[in-house]
Amino acid sequence: MIKLVILDIDGVMTDGKKYYNENGMPFLKTFCDKDFTAIKRMRAGGTEVCFLSGDRFVNEAMAKNRNIDFFYARGKDKVEFLEMLCQKYSTTPEHIAYVGDDLFDKNIMKAIKYPFCPSDSVMDIKAICGFNNILSKNGGENVVMELVDLLLKKKLINDATLEQIEALDKNEKF
DSSP: OOEEEEOOOOTTTTTTTTEEEEOOOOOOOOOHHHHHHHHHHHHHHHHHEEESSSSSTTHHHHHTTTTTTEEOOSSSSSSGGHHHHHHTTOOOOGGEEEOOGGGGGHHHHHHSSSEEEESSSSSSHHHOOOOGGGGOOTTTTEEEEHHHHHHTTTSSSOOOOHHHHHHHHHTSSS
């Protein structure tokens, strides 16, 4: 069983695009709202979920509003977070799934048992995931929802009732 799902954000929950203003500063990203329902479904079923991202812009505040743990990895190899995440969530790499799409995700994906990626991920990431763990969706197109369906089908996570999911929904800011 999977006890923890770690999600990269940009290129997984978003399409990886950022919109920039005239000063060269990003001001907008888009997310697929069904992925947040999928996260609630996992959490309500007893699977922990957290974000591990190299970009705080929008991501950190979004995670806070959704009551999801956010870990900032800018300038660090994401695999350096693995021991701390295992301790925090009382698990081991054999019970962790990670969804990533880019080279910054490579080392942590090689260190855990269940690496997954969107279909538009870079080739090095697809090679780590293997054929069965490349999701059919591109980043930002319900990747997490597809992941949940796959994990439920493989009996790697427990499902939740609508009432359990709604209870988590009430604790979010919007």
